[in-house]
Amino acid sequence: MKFRGWLLDVDYIVEKDKPIIRMWCIDDAGRSSVIFDYRFEPYFYVVPYGDVKKSTIENLTAEVGGETIKPVRVEQVDKKNFGQHIKCFKIYTQLPRDVPHLRELAVRYGDVREADILFGVRYIIDKRLTPMGGIEAEGDHVPVEYADVGLLCHDPKGFMREDEVKPKIMAFDCEMANPKGMPTPKNDPIIIISIKTDKEVKLLKSEDGDDKKILEEFLALIKKYDPDIIVGYNQDSFDWPYINARLKHHKMKLDICRDGTTPLFGKGGIQKKVKMTGRMNVDLYQVAARDVDGVKIKTLDNVAEYLGVMKKDERVNIPGSEIYEYWHDESRREDLLQYSIDDVVSTYGLAKELLPLQYEFARMVHEPLDNVSKMGRGRQVEAYLAYIAYENDELIPSKGGEMETYVGGLVFPPEKGLHRNVAALDFSAMYPSIMVAYNISPDTVCSKTDKDCYPPAPEVGYRFKKSPEGFFTKILKDLIQHRSALKKKLAVTKKSDRDYKILDMRQKCIKILTNAFYGYTGWAQAKWYRRECAEATSAWGRYFIQKANDIAVEMGLRVLYGDTDSLFVKLESGKDLQEVIKAFIKRVSDELPLEMDIDNIYRVIFFTESKKRYAGLTESGEIVVRGLEVRRGDWCELAKELQSEVIRIILEEENPEKAVKFVKDIISKVKEGKAPLDKLVINKTLTKSFGKYESAQAHVHAAEIARELDISAEIGNKISYVIIKGSGNLSDRAYPVEMFQRFEKGNLYAKGRVYEIDSNYYIDKQLIPVALRMLGYFGYAEEELKGESIQGTLDKFF
Structure with missing residues (x-):
């Protein structure tokens, strides 16, 4: 039997005391498929200290739960350690779970390597x-209950595909009863679950306040549609744990993995991670937080609007604190239902926009989609390095180094104020190009x-071999070429x-x-930590930006601001700016081993x-x-909107008086x-437990009050x-907005008590500072913004 399709994930099961690899795939017809391989063995390496004998390693023995664990076999192999040829021991084990036990014994005899690579990822590598x-793949057909296609194969082949994968995607969103503000799974049922696939939008409603029925329907829909990818927005930290807790309340299981098992819930950290067998669970909030840099507050509606999925003024918007009221008000319940539909349609739309980039990251770093979507940049770099290291016979280092600071990029302080006809220039991939x-x-x-x-690198003196080509160098060349191709697409x-x-976000x-890669080498947690690389790269960067500055000045350009790999310049003479910039870029490219591009030309910049x-x-x-x-x-939000409009008036209309x-x-x-309450709300994430904050902070006090009122305020929550x-x-005067029932003319009402918004705080500490960021340059002071203005024009400020 021959198989051709797409690889999603790799894991394993144990049968008859033997690990069996499972490759979760989609065939070319879109059917769910599993390829099995029972011949792959778990292993790790030990670089011996001194003259350690092979027999010593072979005799490692651990007693665990009445069971004797020892190596299946040990081989002496040739590998490379930071490019140097060495001999080490390769230790094979019976099961993946034996590795950590033998690793603890092996550390006495040598430096243990690659014992922390997951068995499925080891197989991919x-x-x-x-x-x-x-x-x-080619092999024997095997029956399997939890997939359309089953195959036994010991030698699968990966290959490049020009066509695009088309997995089945399901988006979901939940609304919970929240009479006290933030809902708690112990007391508050789920009232709505909205679902979106390529076939339909479906609403599951809890009519009687009991969510058991809609939870049963939700599980049944997942099993019936059988999605390859499930997406939500912050579902790993909120929806899935909440659903799981409600199911336990009803003595039910979240058995939605493809093989009928329940998901694995990761513990610790601000962002939780939920892993599903046979399906990719992708939290789009975590993706947006890392990859969408055009939006600061990463709410679903903000990101959806930014990416063109759904405009805020074209959807129903309901404050989270009022969901319970809408649910129990028949005249407003339809609005809540539409709100839930808009949420899940937005989530599905975000998946369509964001997932293609995640597919590319998965291919690039050779990690399953759900893993790579949750990784930080350093871990993504490390995953790709692990893949490249294997083909170079390079051992993955066991650990990083001690954290040491080093000098970063060179900065030319900005010339404060307004400037006309300014070119923003940047070095294309400066640090990678230097490396x-x-x-x-x-x-x-x-x-x-x-x-x-x-x-030798300037200032620090580190030198690097001309040959052979480093494995970082090989990788960076490929990435630079890839980005160059994307930028060419952007240009047309x-x-x-x-x-x-999407193209812009991708590049x-x-x-x-x-x-x-540059920062990774100086990151103490990096396995390939090498401070010399980070210091030398930044030193060359400072040298080249200074050289570019000197060339600019020599050509009659005035450098208004420079930072690490970019310069903002204007022309002092009456010559044509575009022509001088072209000549400048050519000279920089001729004299330095870097390429410089025009990032933007500004009519006015402040x-x-x-x-x-x-x-x-x-x-x-x-x-x-x-x-x-x-x-x-x-x-x-009011302060941000005010500053946005002041910026617009100054730059577009050049009218400070109007601003x-x-x-x-x-x-x-x-x-x-008269300012709406939602415009006065401040949002800040609780990043650690209350006792670990060294000084009093407003959001921490608000979180403490929230806890007292049984409103959820956990680490990772936005307060x-x-x-x-x-x-x-x-x-002491910061209060969680969820505690208030209504807001009228500056007064907040909560359980028979009236609080008054501190208008002076919002004026003096929020609105005035953001306004003066620009208006102060034109001579306006705080008193004038609160009282009479003076006449002003822009002419004298250029």
């Missing part, structure tokens, strides 16, 4: 397979006696086209991943006194904001209690709070 990539140019890799670091090396794609944002993410904080109006009419409060999450009038109008609304009038420190 050794068999050169690619998750979300093509797979071919490639000087063969900077953990396995190419030169010793004092090495001869054939590149020149209109910004209004649907594909533009940016690849840029981030590629740049992460720099603050701080690095990475500016706002500009491009030639195409787009407003670009970096680092200002409008992009940060610890300011209320001041707008600010005064907003301040008046706050004084009169939504407002500041009320009263005595004491600011932190």
